[in-house]
Amino acid sequence: MKTEVVEKKAEKLAMKKIISYIILLVLVFVSAIMVVFQVFEYRHDYRELSAFNREKDDLNAEWGRLLIEQQTFGATAQIGTRAVTQLRMYSPPVAQTVVISLPMTSEDKK
Template sequence: MKTEVVEKKTDKKPMKKLISYIVLLLLVFLSAIMVVFQVFEYRHDYRELSSFMRERDDLNAEWGRLLIEQQTFGATAQIGTRAVTQLRMYSPPTAQTVVISLPMTSDDKK
């Protein structure tokens, strides 16, 4: 009788090992698949980040050009203001304006 009990216990042990190996193998396979998906997401996000950084650089360059343009237009207004205030320059009234017309030459007629 004792031998029968021992045999029954040993029969269950290999089955449990097999099931545990299969479960572990499935977990390792699932882990490997998750690693592949994580790498794919990382590369996708990195590409997107790179495109955003390129767009940021382009916008910064455009911002610099706009600042230069603003300073150029601001300088023109500043020159006009200084001419009026410091040099007392003004536009003459129409009564003091003289228009000179040049006679047309033969080259201008063509």
């Protein structure tokens, strides 16, 4: 009778060990799957971040070009205004305009 009780306890202990090993194996497998999933998400997010950084750099470059263009157009108007106000320059009327044409030489005709 004592041996039967000892055998039953041994069977229960063996069964508990097997169940524990199976549970641990499943947990390790689930953990491995989660690691793979996290690495996949990290790479996906990093790729997206890199694309956004490239787009930001492109937009910053375009913004710089637009600022230069704006300053160029603003400078043209400013130069014209200063020429009229400070230097008293003006466009001459047609009566004061003289057109000079140069005679063509034989080298220019070629």
